[in-house]
Amino acid sequence: MRFSLFPRRKFHNVTEITPEILRELGVELLILDVDNTIAPYKTLTLEKPVTDWAEGLKGAGVSLFIVSNNKGERPEIFAALLGIPYLKRAGKPSPRGVREALAVTGTAPEKAALAGDQIYTDTIAANLAGVQMLLVEPIKFTNPFLAIRYFFELPFRREKR
Numbered sequence: 001m002r003f004s005l006f007p008r009r010k011f012h013n014v015t016e017i018t019p020e021i022l023r024e025l026g027v028e029l030l031i032l033d034v035d036n037t038i039a040p041y042k043t044l045t046l047e048k049p050v051t052d053w054a055e056g057l058k059g060a061g062v063s064l065f066i067v068s069n070n071k072g073e074r075p076e077i078f079a080a081l082l083g084i085p086y087l088k089r090a091g092k093p094s095p096r097g098v099r100e101a102l103a104v105t106g107t108a109p110e111k112a113a114l115a116g117d118q119i120y121t122d123t124i125a126a127n128l129a130g131v132q133m134l135l136v137e138p139i140k141f142t143n144p145f146l147a148i149r150y151f152f153e154l155p156f157r158r159e160k161r
């Protein structure tokens with residue numbers, strides 16, 4: 001796969017990523033970003049639509065794996081809620097965490113995708129690790145910095161042609 005800052009697919013919300021879409025893309029392992037992808041910053045719970053969505057994917061045979069840059073307790077809490085493995089302090093845009101998820105699950109890069117909300121961390125990490133990037137809109141802008149970063153991401157917030 002050639003390096004690109006453009007995502008493979010783009011979604012408003014992570015729950016729009018269905019088992020059918022993943023099957024179409026050949027994805028068996030979906031790696032999840034935490035902050036602003038499955039939950040807004042700082043919350044300690046997951047909304048029911050998100051837990052229902054995750055259960056649906058697992059039921060369809062998709063493996064889930066949290067790879068987060070978060071240093072706090074949220075990756076672990078959410079992983080426990082969903083009953084999936086996790087890795088925190090992943091250091092995205094480094095591909096290290098994504099590669100570790102591939103290694104732990106024994107998944108080939110082309111059979112994996114990363115669902116995340118950021119271009120300059122998630123998309124770069126996915127690309128460097130050779131997995132497909134599924135970009136979602138950030139759930140919530142909690143501070144002005146996030147809105148500024150989003151502005152600089154806009155050129156890349158479209159589906160790869």
Ligand SMILES: [Mg+2]
Nearest residue numbers: 033035036117
């Ligand atoms: Mg994020």
